[in-house]
Amino acid sequence: MSTRREVGASLVGLLSVILLYLVLTALVLVFAVQVLDDLSFTQSTGAVVVVLLAMVFPGFLVGIIVIRVVRLVRDRAQGRPGARLKGRLLVFFLVIVLLSSVPQAVLSVAFVQAAIRSWFSEDTGRAIAGGQEIALSLYFELESDLLAFSQSPFVPELLSGVDTDPASVWQKLRGVNPALDAFQVFDEQFRERFFGGDPGLRLDPLQAAAARAGQVARESVAGRSFLRVRRSYGAPAALDPSTLTVFFLVALPEGFDASAARLTEALEFFVQLDRFQGEFVNAVRVFYAFFSLPLVMLALLVSFLLSDEILRPIVSLEEATRRVSEGDFSTRILTRRSDELSILVNSFNRMVGELARTRQKIIQAEKIAAWQEIAQRLAHEVKNPLTPIRLAAERTLRKYERQSDDFEDVLRSSVRTIITEVDGLSELLSGFRTFTRLPPPRLESVNLRPIVEEVAAAYATGGTAVQFTDVPASMIARADRGQMRQVLTNVVKNAVEAAGSAGQVSIHADFVVNESGSFCRIQVEDNGPGIPVEQQPVVFDPYMTTKRGGTGLGLSIVQRIVFDHSGQIWFETQPGVGTTFFIDIPADRERDAAGRPDAATRQERKGDA
Amino acid sequence: MRSQACSTAGSRKSLRSVALVLLLVAAPAVAQLRHDVTATRVGDYLTVTVVADGLDAGELRANLDRGFTARIEFAIRLLRPRPAPFGFLGYELIHEFRPHYDVRYDPFLRRTVITADDGAFYSFTDQDELLRFVLALPDYRIPWSVFGGGSDPRTAPIAVEARVVYDPIVFVPALGLLSLFRSYDRRLTPWVRVDPDVGGGL
Numbered sequence: 001m002s003t004r005r006e007v008g009a010s011l012v013g014l015l016s017v018i019l020l021y022l023v024l025t026a027l028v029l030v031f032a033v034q035v036l037d038d039l040s041f042t043q044s045t046g047a048v049v050v051v052l053l054a055m056v057f058p059g060f061l062v063g064i065i066v067i068r069v070v071r072l073v074r075d076r077a078q079g080r081p082g083a084r085l086k087g088r089l090l091v092f093f094l095v096i097v098l099l100s101s102v103p104q105a106v107l108s109v110a111f112v113q114a115a116i117r118s119w120f121s122e123d124t125g126r127a128i129a130g131g132q133e134i135a136l137s138l139y140f141e142l143e144s145d146l147l148a149f150s151q152s153p154f155v156p157e158l159l160s161g162v163d164t165d166p167a168s169v170w171q172k173l174r175g176v177n178p179a180l181d182a183f184q185v186f187d188e189q190f191r192e193r194f195f196g197g198d199p200g201l202r203l204d205p206l207q208a209a210a211a212r213a214g215q216v217a218r219e220s221v222a223g224r225s226f227l228r229v230r231r232s233y234g235a236p237a238a239l240d241p242s243t244l245t246v247f248f249l250v251a252l253p254e255g256f257d258a259s260a261a262r263l264t265e266a267l268e269f270f271v272q273l274d275r276f277q278g279e280f281v282n283a284v285r286v287f288y289a290f291f292s293l294p295l296v297m298l299a300l301l302v303s304f305l306l307s308d309e310i311l312r313p314i315v316s317l318e319e320a321t322r323r324v325s326e327g328d329f330s331t332r333i334l335t336r337r338s339d340e341l342s343i344l345v346n347s348f349n350r351m352v353g354e355l356a357r358t359r360q361k362i363i364q365a366e367k368i369a370a371w372q373e374i375a376q377r378l379a380h381e382v383k384n385p386l387t388p389i390r391l392a393a394e395r396t397l398r399k400y401e402r403q404s405d406d407f408e409d410v411l412r413s414s415v416r417t418i419i420t421e422v423d424g425l426s427e428l429l430s431g432f433r434t435f436t437r438l439p440p441p442r443l444e445s446v447n448l449r450p451i452v453e454e455v456a457a458a459y460a461t462g463g464t465a466v467q468f469t470d471v472p473a474s475m476i477a478r479a480d481r482g483q484m485r486q487v488l489t490n491v492v493k494n495a496v497e498a499a500g501s502a503g504q505v506s507i508h509a510d511f512v513v514n515e516s517g518s519f520c521r522i523q524v525e526d527n528g529p530g531i532p533v534e535q536q537p538v539v540f541d542p543y544m545t546t547k548r549g550g551t552g553l554g555l556s557i558v559q560r561i562v563f564d565h566s567g568q569i570w571f572e573t574q575p576g577v578g579t580t581f582f583i584d585i586p587a588d589r590e591r592d593a594a595g596r597p598d599a600a601t602r603q604e605r606k607g608d609a
Numbered sequence: 610m611r612s613q614a615c616s617t618a619g620s621r622k623s624l625r626s627v628a629l630v631l632l633l634v635a636a637p638a639v640a641q642l643r644h645d646v647t648a649t650r651v652g653d654y655l656t657v658t659v660v661a662d663g664l665d666a667g668e669l670r671a672n673l674d675r676g677f678t679a680r681i682e683f684a685i686r687l688l689r690p691r692p693a694p695f696g697f698l699g700y701e702l703i704h705e706f707r708p709h710y711d712v713r714y715d716p717f718l719r720r721t722v723i724t725a726d727d728g729a730f731y732s733f734t735d736q737d738e739l740l741r742f743v744l745a746l747p748d749y750r751i752p753w754s755v756f757g758g759g760s761d762p763r764t765a766p767i768a769v770e771a772r773v774v775y776d777p778i779v780f781v782p783a784l785g786l787l788s789l790f791r792s793y794d795r796r797l798t799p800w801v802r803v804d805p806d807v808g809g810g811l
Contacts, residue, residue, distance in 0.1 A: 264716070268781060279787055283787050283789070283790055284786070
């Protein structure tokens with residue numbers, strides 16, 4: 001039944017799984033960010049995440065799943081309700097999960113692999129390497145041109161008018177080398193004397209002093225990169241001091257540094273990818289497994305919870321149905337759900353309630369009918385002797401009024417008749433009282449063989465041959481000794497009476513085991529005329545008798561005693577051949593082993609009695 | 610460089626160890642790489658110097674020529690004894706610093722360039738000079754403020770641990786995933802613990 005506690009546990013379980021899922025997803029995101037941000041720089045954080053993801057969570061999930069699977073296997077082995085259906089549901093859920101996740105995994109990894117191969121092909125790598133070579137060629141050409149220009153012999157001549165007309169000198173220099181973007185002249189104390197060209201490339205005196213002469217170097221000023229070369233020349237005569245330090249500057253294209261750095265990085269990426277491509281694809285597979293397997297396990301765990309949720313009302317229904325079939329009509333199923341299953345549960349509860357009420361009515365009706373039948377039969381049985389009593393009384397009265405000579409004889413005969421009929425009535429009422437006041441059996445371990453022997457011996461003294469065969473030495477049953485004697489007496493007595501003085505009665509006994517348990521079986525067989533077909537259905541009914549003077553309560557009492565012992569009684573009969581009554585009384589299991597003559601007791605699957 | 614790349618405190622040593630063991634990222638045997646560490650209390654600072662040797666210039670050069678970036682990392686930990694009753698657990702980590710150099714060859718400059726974790730930029734043509742530079746972390750200054758409140762750190766019993774990690778390849782983003790599964794010739798020296806000397810200024 002779906003109790004409040006179970007509903008609470010289920011809710012907590014589902015919430016726990018949702019929380020786990022959120023935590024796992026968060027960790028996946030964190031880990032992905034770490035990897036994309038270059039994991040090697042943040043090893044500590046990465047290690048924590050990897051350990052959590054790769055070991056702790058999957059381990060935790062595997063532990064829970066293993067526990068649940070073990071429980072499921074145990075439940076199946078014990079045949080607990082819902083276990084098989086739950087197993088099938090889980091397999092179904094697992095197939096659904098795998099059907100969606102496996103192709104997704106294969107496609108994802110294949111996509112990554114294909115993307116890496118197509119986007120980062122060798123051609124692309126060669127193109128980037130070629131781009132870098134071109135950039136390097138341009139750069140080295142600029143360097144060599146600048147160095148060659150600074151070393152050319154006509155430069156000092158061009159500088160000759162720098163003290164008087166620097167603008168003209170700059171124009172001349174640009175005329176000879178159009179690639180020049182600026183020139184700057186310092187004296188021996190690195191005081192700037194002249195500057196021409198792009199002011200953004202101007203060196204401060206400290207930079208100028210630090211520069212090595214005769215070498216082309218790259219500088220960056222205010223975000224602009226340029227090449228510069230330092231040379232010293234003899235100053236024009238008008239200048240003092242006599243040596244000048246001249247810088248020739250060529251600006252690099254805007255963004256050259258950044259582009260060169262990107263090219264270098266891209267090339268390094270391709271070199272690494274080219275070398276580690278295979279390992280990277282394998283790493284992606286493992287990486288994928290790190291995250292997908294816990295998710296699959298999480299899905300499996302959710303499947304367990306969902307199957308529990310689905311099966312709980314079904315199991316409750318199965319359990320309740322079984323109880324109802326066993327006669328417990330007080331069974332009800334409690335539910336807080338509001339879905340189709342709750343409709344089913346409510347319908348079941350209404351049906352059981354209706355069944356209980358109907359059953360009560362039927363029992364009441366049956367009681368009334370039974371009493372009516374008993375009253376009718378009793379009235380019939382009581383009325384039968386009243387007629388001879390009345391006739392005897394009337395005859396005596398008539399003889400008395402006529403003063404007949406044979407009055408005394410008639411009186412004697414009539415009184416005897418009345419006494420006989422009154423005795424019959426008394427016996428009838430005693431039997432009825434016995435039937436109605438039969439006490440419950442006092443069960444104990446009883447060996448049935450002595451009782452069978454005793455009853456057989458009692459009836460063996462008449463004309464009928466009573467055979468006593470195949471009865472084990474010890475037949476221990478859980479029974480009331482006195483009631484067992486009464487059962488056997490009634491059955492054997494009926495058999496002897498049915499067989500007649502020239503007939504034969506055989507008594508057999510044995511142990512039997514059937515699906516209801518183990519029993520001591522007693523068979524009483526006679527070779528009488530058998531029971532007519534029309535009487536067979538009412539053999540055990542009260543007041544049913546074919547014998548003159550019989551009360552018709554004997555077999556009713558026998559049947560009731562046997563039922564009170566949780567046993568069974570039935571008969572097989574054939575008109576003109578005879579009748580066999582079978583009586584099964586539950587064997588005493590505790591003393592069964594000692595009482596049984598042979599472990600290979602008859603095994604049978606018996607139909608309804 | 611020479612700035613404090615501060616990372617969060619915690620018991621990362623054990624976690625890292627567990628991760629390394631569990632993921633089978635076992636470092637190859639440390640060939641000749643080794644290091645010395647000295648620590649001195651100077652004024653408001655703790656000064657740590659780490660000097661390593663044993664790295665082959667030819668091997669470094671070969672890596673750089675292949676177009677890879679190498680990294681030399683100096684891991685420095687500040688430790689202090691655990692208070693009672695947890696003293697039996699040994700020292701606890703206060704802070705960990707991981708200054709490092711990234712070394713690569715710049716074809717435009719035709720020089721080996723070094724970029725420090727603080728963005729500083731150096732370039733070399735001489736291999737021996739380069740090696741001497743990248744294998745030394747001189748006078749790394751750690752301010753006492755990292756100790757926070759509590760007892761006076763200048764007199765408190767503390768210890769310094771250091772080691773040097775050489776990664777021949779610094780993976781570009783995404784390929785960093787590979788370092789989870791293999792060490793790729795990483796070399797690292799064992800942790801060396803020293804008690805800081807009392808220098809001037811106390």
